[in-house]
Amino acid sequence: MASSDSATAPADHKRPRGLAPFLRSQMRNIAPFLTLIFLSAFFAIASPSFATIDNVGNILTQVSVTGIIAVGLTFVILCAEIDLSIASIANVTGIAVAYFTLQESYVNIANVPMPGIVAILLALALCALLGLVNALGLTMIGIPSFIMTLAMMQIAAGVSALLVRGQIAYKVPDLITTLGSGSIGGIPWIVIVAAVMLLGGHLVLTYTRFGRYVYMVGGNREAAEFAGLNVKLILGSVMVISAVCSGIGGMLGVAHFGSAQQNEFDTYLLDSIAAVVVGGTSLFGGRGGIGNTIVGLFVLGVLNNGLDHVNIDSFLKILIRGLILLAALIINVYAQRLREQAAD
Amino acid sequence: MSQGRSPILELNQITKAFGGVEALRGVDFALHAGEIHGLVGENGAGKSTLMKIIAGVHPEFSGRFMLDGKETRFRSTRDAHAAGIGMVHQELSVAPDLTVAENVFLGNQPTNRLGFVQWRRMAREAGEQLSRFGIDVDPMTRLGDLPIGLQQLIEIARVLFSGARIIILDEPTSALSPPEVERLFATLQKLRDEGTSIVFISHFIEDILRVSDLVTVFRNGRKIAETASADTTKGALIEAMIGRGGEALEHSYTDDLMLPQASAGSAVLRVDQLSLGRTLQDVSFEARSGEVLGIYGFMGCGQLELSRILFGKLRPDGGTLAVDGAAKTFRSTAAARRAGVALVPESRRAMLFHQEPVYKNISISILERISALLLKPVRERAIAQRQVEQLQIRPPVVGLDLGMLSGGNQQKVALAKWLTYPPRLLVLCEPTRGMDVGAKNDVINIVRDLRAKGLAIIVLSTEPETVLSLADRILVLKRGAVVREFAGEAVSKDRLLEAA
Structure with a gap:
């Protein structure tokens, strides 16, 4: 994962640079990795129950839903945009898939049962539609993504509220139940799904033309437009990708938790943004990638899990998470500056 | 003229590298009070780097930096500013959303005892300063609403009147019209006579020779020569700059130049009655295959907007545009590219x-x-x-x-x-701005090759030399309207300037 900037890696072998400038320009990749090693070592020493195979499995499972959502968010942040509606869209998609599934008789929701595959397709269509609204607001009307997705956060929460009306649904299609809470050969399906999606995201960003365009639009939007790229189409696409990834995360999350209800995913907004940014993807766009996001996911996962193992005050835990995020933001901005100096 | 006086700024053995690339190698440089010091050299010769070290932009370098006889190290541009050093960078650095007055006083707005900005005083003083410089503009207009040339003048004025005792100008004239250049030079000479030291970087060697007392030549990160302007010539400077015989390399374009008779190529682009707000009025022309069409005009004549319309970044209010005979309305730059149009804008950034x-x-x-x-x-x-x-x-x-x-x-x-994969129509905005003689010639050759391949090429520039060196046919644009077309006839710098 250390060479997570592999979108540019093939270009690196002939640079006439010393080691110090190289390290400086790679700071955004190195710092998160060192943080991960440091945290892992710290918790391994502090608690005997941390560094066990079982616990590694726990961490992987715990970061899976965040990981699925963070795939799409990585595209958005690489374009120097933001998506604040990811958690709400995850929530509404999870609720929608339950809404279209036959619930037990004691669940008091006026739902519309459908065959499993139809329910899944309808839920996917819903999140894609919400992503499309984000995309149109951003590109056609010109609403900054921060504000547009803030509105979408409310809209998606509103749709969720109308669908469940304060109740809790439990049943989702069998396929979703299996992927969300089943396992194969001891490996939870949700971990496999997250791994496949992260890998897919990485392949798209690194090896496809669209992926290159994402980096170019994020690196210098004006230049991308002057090169004749369809910048609006690319920005719109990443908003839809983000919404669909969130939707998939939401459906599997509902199966994983065993219930679909309002506000179930609220913590995932911060966690997903934190994973992408802690991993070292630049908030200014154009730098970073899925590799960074994976490191970021593990930093957060190890931190959350490790703090439980050392039996710390659970209120202090929130503060510590905030401080780690702040430190990562400082490194993120600082790394950008170092890089600009190196390139100047 | 500076013998016997100690310099106010003295640099010894300055070396600076970016990554593995050495931009400056052991350069000595001295500046005295009340002198204008010209710097010439090809692109990448190290002029701008040295000036950025003086202005505190690059705090890391090796060598000795003496200001007023004391060894000094600036950690930032702020330190340099406090020491009385002001610099106008090659790329425009203004705040387009603030007013003209705010830009003039950027960083030191006049305030009353409570710390509130005194708007009326600021507007009045900004207006006075600018009119001393020959700029007549309402100080309360938003800067971004003004033409780029005027914005650049205002940025220069800000530094000139900031009270700095060392002023560095990096390519200040590239976006200015001839009368504006004259005003700038008059002001520089006045400031020099009042004791200010000025460093002036330019690719226009005539300008350097006219306005500066001393000239220093850079090549490949080294200082090659330093002489009094009176003791040298343009040919000698060019030779020192590029290290080979220079006389034949650059035309001055003061003599008449015959444009070729109209080429037989078909019209690739036809523009009819194009208009855009107050910027462009009823602009009509053709660009033909195998021909370079030059469009000349002063800064703010509507060239930039025209190029943006051709590439689908701006939508015209009226008029039509046809590529290869088919009418087009470009909804995006991507659509323009697909139709075979390519644009190289004037700013590298x-x-x-x-x-x-x-x-x-x-x-x-x-x-x-x-x-x-x-x-x-x-x-x-x-x-x-x-x-x-x-x-x-x-x-x-x-x-x-x-x-x-x-x-x-x-x-x-x-x-x-x-x-x-050459496009059908290539639109070049200021293709040689800020380039040295060698690079300019390279660009000219590239453009000729493309013309030979049958491309239609449009070159838009505010420099008569650029248009004259490239174009087969020339349109003169003035306040958004085509006022003159030169085709198959004699043309010179004077005639162009006269028409514009």
Whole structure:
């Protein structure tokens, strides 16, 4: 994962640079990795129950839903945009898939049962539609993504509220139940799904033309437009990708938790943004990638899990998470500056 | 004129490297009070780097930096500013959303005892300063609403009247019209007589010789020569700059030049009655295959807007546009590119990706043609390598980050990206602005090659030399209207200036 900037890696072998400038320009990749090693070592020493195979499995499972959502968010942040509606869209998609599934008789929701595959397709269509609204607001009307997705956060929460009306649904299609809470050969399906999606995201960003365009639009939007790229189409696409990834995360999350209800995913907004940014993807766009996001996911996962193992005050835990995020933001901005100096 | 006095600024053995590339190697430089010091050299020779060290932009370098006889180190531009050093950078650095007055007083607005900004006083003083400089503009207008040339003048005025005792001007005249240049020179001479030291970087050697007392020549990060302006000539300076005989290299275009008779090529682009707000009125012309159409006019004549319309970035209010006979309304730059139009804008920042390697900068416009879904990096690099060799881009390493290249080489990269699969119509805005003689000639040759391949080329420039050196037919644009067309007749710098 250390060479997570592999979108540019093939270009690196002939640079006439010393080691110090190289390290400086790679700071955004190195710092998160060192943080991960440091945290892992710290918790391994502090608690005997941390560094066990079982616990590694726990961490992987715990970061899976965040990981699925963070795939799409990585595209958005690489374009120097933001998506604040990811958690709400995850929530509404999870609720929608339950809404279209036959619930037990004691669940008091006026739902519309459908065959499993139809329910899944309808839920996917819903999140894609919400992503499309984000995309149109951003590109056609010109609403900054921060504000547009803030509105979408409310809209998606509103749709969720109308669908469940304060109740809790439990049943989702069998396929979703299996992927969300089943396992194969001891490996939870949700971990496999997250791994496949992260890998897919990485392949798209690194090896496809669209992926290159994402980096170019994020690196210098004006230049991308002057090169004749369809910048609006690319920005719109990443908003839809983000919404669909969130939707998939939401459906599997509902199966994983065993219930679909309002506000179930609220913590995932911060966690997903934190994973992408802690991993070292630049908030200014154009730098970073899925590799960074994976490191970021593990930093957060190890931190959350490790703090439980050392039996710390659970209120202090929130503060510590905030401080780690702040430190990562400082490194993120600082790394950008170092890089600009190196390139100047 | 400076013998016997100790310099106010003295640099010894300055060396500065970016990554592995040495931009300055052991340079000595001295500046005295009350002198105008001209700097010349090709792109990447180290002039701007040295000036940025003086202005505190690059705090890390090796060598001795003496100000007023005391060894000094600036940690930031703020330190340099406090020491009385002001610099106007090559690229415009203004706050377009603030008013003219705020820009003039950027960083030191007049305040009353409570710390509130005194708007009326600020507006009045800004107006006075600017009118001393011959600029007549309402100080309360938003700066971004003014033409670029005027914005640049206002930025220069801010530094000139900031009270700085050392003023550095990096290519200040490239965006100015001749009368504006005259006013600038008069002001510089007045400031010099009042004791200010001025460093003046320019590619216009006549300007340097006219306005400066001393000239220093840079080549490849070294100082090659320093002489009094009175003791040297343009030919001698060019020779020192590029290290080979220079007389034949640059025309002055003061004599008449015969434009060729109209070429037989078919019309690739036909523009009819184009208009845009107050900027463009009823502009009609044709661009023909195998011909370079020059469009000349002063800054703010509507050239930039015209180029943006041709490339689909601006939508005209009225008029029609046809490529190869088919009427087009470009909804995006992507649509314009697909119709075979390519644009190289005037600002490098607006067209290049500084954090990305050279080959990605070159391949971006052709990715669509070489890869359907998956990238083909080996092919991309091969294509880029060919362009880098053909255009003699230095250093010839396609994996190097673009930001490591000098300005002139970056400009070549910007051209290179359109050359692999040539478009039908190539629109070039200020293709040689800020370039040295050698690079200018390279660009001229590239454009001629493309013309021979049958492209229609439009060159828009505010420099008569640029248009004269490239164009087969010339339109003069004045306040958004075509006022004169030169075709198959004699033309010279004077005639162009007269028409504009």
